[in-house]
Amino acid sequence: MKTTVLVIEDNEEICGNIAEILQISGYNVLTAPDGKSGVEKALKHKPNLVVCDIMMPELDGYGVLHVLARHPDTADTPFIFLTAKAEKSDFRKGMGMGADDYLVKPFDGMELLETVATRLRKSEHLKTSFGSQVDDIDAFLDKAGELPDLPNISGERPRKSYKKRDHIFMEGQRPSELYFVIRGEVKTSRMNYDGKELVTGMFREGNFIGYLPLLKDTPYTESAVALQDTEVRVIPKQDFQTLVHTNREVASRFIKILSNNLFETEKRLLELAYQSVRQRVASTLVYLYQQQRVAERPIPLLTVSRKDMAAIVGTALESLNRTLADFRDEHAISLTEGGIKILELGKLERISH
Numbered sequence: 082m083k084t085t086v087l088v089i090e091d092n093e094e095i096c097g098n099i100a101e102i103l104q105i106s107g108y109n110v111l112t113a114p115d116g117k118s119g120v121e122k123a124l125k126h127k128p129n130l131v132v133c134d135i136m137m138p139e140l141d142g143y144g145v146l147h148v149l150a151r152h153p154d155t156a157d158t159p160f161i162f163l164t165a166k167a168e169k170s171d172f173r174k175g176m177g178m179g180a181d182d183y184l185v186k187p188f189d190g191m192e193l194l195e196t197v198a199t200r201l202r203k204s205e206h207l208k209t210s211f212g213s214q215v216d217d218i219d220a221f222l223d224k225a226g227e228l229p230d231l232p233n234i235s236g237e238r239p240r241k242s243y244k245k246r247d248h249i250f251m252e253g254q255r256p257s258e259l260y261f262v263i264r265g266e267v268k269t270s271r272m273n274y275d276g277k278e279l280v281t282g283m284f285r286e287g288n289f290i291g292y293l294p295l296l297k298d299t300p301y302t303e304s305a306v307a308l309q310d311t312e313v314r315v316i317p318k319q320d321f322q323t324l325v326h327t328n329r330e331v332a333s334r335f336i337k338i339l340s341n342n343l344f345e346t347e348k349r350l351l352e353l354a355y356q357s358v359r360q361r362v363a364s365t366l367v368y369l370y371q372q373q374r375v376a377e378r379p380i381p382l383l384t385v386s387r388k389d390m391a392a393i394v395g396t397a398l399e400s401l402n403r404t405l406a407d408f409r410d411e412h413a414i415s416l417t418e419g420g421i422k423i424l425e426l427g428k429l430e431r432i433s434h
Contacts, residue, residue, distance in 0.1 A: 083109040084201060087128040089119030089145060090163065091137045095186070099132065102190045103197070116140030120148050123155050130201055131155075132184075134163045146180060150329065151351050157333030159200040181329065203228065204330055214287065215263050215314050221338065222316070225324060225331045234323060239315050243307040250291060252304045258315045260290040265311025271303040289339050295321050296353040298364055319393070325354040326361065326396060361394045362404040364433035366414065370423050382420030 086108045090096035093114070100110045111126055113119035117139035123131060131149065135142035142162055149155040165186045181200050184193060219238065226234035240263065243249055249260060252271055262284050269282040269290070281303050284290050294301050295318060325332045332354050340346040369383050369390075385393075391401040405421070408414045413425045413432075423429065 083107065084130070085109045085111060085126065085128040086197065087111045087113065087119065087123055087126070087131045089113045089116060089131065089133040089137070089142070091115055091134060095134075095163075099193065102193055106194055108197075116142065116145045119145055123149055123158070124152065127154055128158065129204070130159045130161070130197060132161045132163060132197070136165070150355055151348065153333075153337070153348055153351065156336075156351050157204070157330040159204050159330065161196060161200060215261065218261055218314065218338070221335070222320070222324075225328075225335070228328060228331065234320050237317065238320075241313050241315055243311045243313070245307055245309050247307045247311075249305040249307065249311075249313070250301050252301055254301050256291055256294045256301060257318050259292055259295055259318070259321045260305075261314040261316065262286055262288050262290065263312045263314055265313075266308040267305050267311055268308050269303045269305045288341075292321075292339050292350075293353075296325065296350065298368060322393065326394070329355075358394065358396050358400050359404055359407070360433050361396065362401060363408070363413075363429045365390060365394050366408075366421070366423065367426065367429050367433055370426060382417065382422050384420040 084107075086103050088096055088099050088103070088110060090099065090112070091114050096112050096114070100112055103110045111122055111128060113122050116133075116137045119131075119133065120140065122128075123145075131145075133142045133145050140148075142164075146160055146162075149158060149160065159181045161182045161184060162180050163184050163186060181203075182196055184196055222234060222238065223236070226236060243265070249267060250256065264286055267284040267288075267290060268280060269284070270278050270280045273279050284305075290305055290313075291301065324335045333351065336350045336354060340350055366383070369385055387398060387401060387405075391398045394401060405414065405416060408429070409416050411428070413423075413428045415422045415424055
């Protein structure tokens with residue numbers, strides 16, 4: 082079966098040229114003259130890759146990416162922006178939203194074909210169908226770690242054993258890892274206003290536990306207790322953040338596994354995972370500030386290294402530095418050789434939501 086590429090471009094001549102080059106190279110090509118019809122065709126035909134102009138009527142390229150990235154059927158479809166502007170703001174906005182690549186007009190045929198082929202190869206690397214056994218999870222994580230933009234996946238995924246009635250995590254605790262049940266049974270529950278236990282979930286072999294607090298970067302709102310002798314696979318928080326925030330295709334496939342392919346659950350997780358880099362950096366700054374204040378340390382600066390902060394955020398160091406520079410220009414923070422000083426905590430809190 083031929084690989085299908087959807088080209089969304091309002092300039093009829095440019096659209097025709099791109100389609101002709103791709104067809105000559107053996108691709109099946111669909112075209113759309115604006116963002117609105119492009120989204121409709123993408124959801125109907127589910128192409129293998131989308132090439133999309135930024136400036137268009139009806140719905141611009143950013144809007145197209147926003148819609149497709151949040152729909153489970155198209156969330157992991159490689160997405161290449163076309164732009165006539167080589168301005169930094171275009172690149173920063175598009176890549177921050179999760180675009181996979183850029184082509185700046187004018188470009189030649191070979192540049193187009195090489196970019197399309199590269200993105201399709203990376204996508205194909207993750208096309209294997211993974212089940213819900215521990216070996217399937219390990220295989221997926223190992224494949225993700227082979228991608229060039231995910232070199233920091235640790236590969237350290239220890240097993241932990243819990244006796245009956247042992248707590249795996251407790252309400253109010255800050256999450257530091259993701260749990261995958263290998264064997265046994267786990268109950269999650271919370272205490273209601275009059276001190277009675279409210280059971281919120283039952284989890285068995287093949288289920289993940291505790292991913293929502295990791296995605297939202299909030300404390301656990303419930304406790305997890307082993308109902309029988311239980312064994313779990315542990316995925317460190319840093320690896321989890323890398324999986325859901327660094328590569329859009331990896332994030333989408335990982336979320337399919339987390340959600341067991343339930344449409345509504347998957348859609349909700351995608352919304353959480355695709356928060357902008359700007360939101361996640363702001364949230365991380367607020368969290369680090371609060372941690373430092375709780376620890377009652379007198380140092381007025383956040384001294385976490387940029388590399389460690391980028392790992393917490395789940396983004397490249399360059400993206401972190403650009404966002405910090407934006408916050409500095411907006412007078413929310415100041416940057417010094419010694420660290421980062423929070424000037425407007427309230428502003429960062431508003432950005433993070």
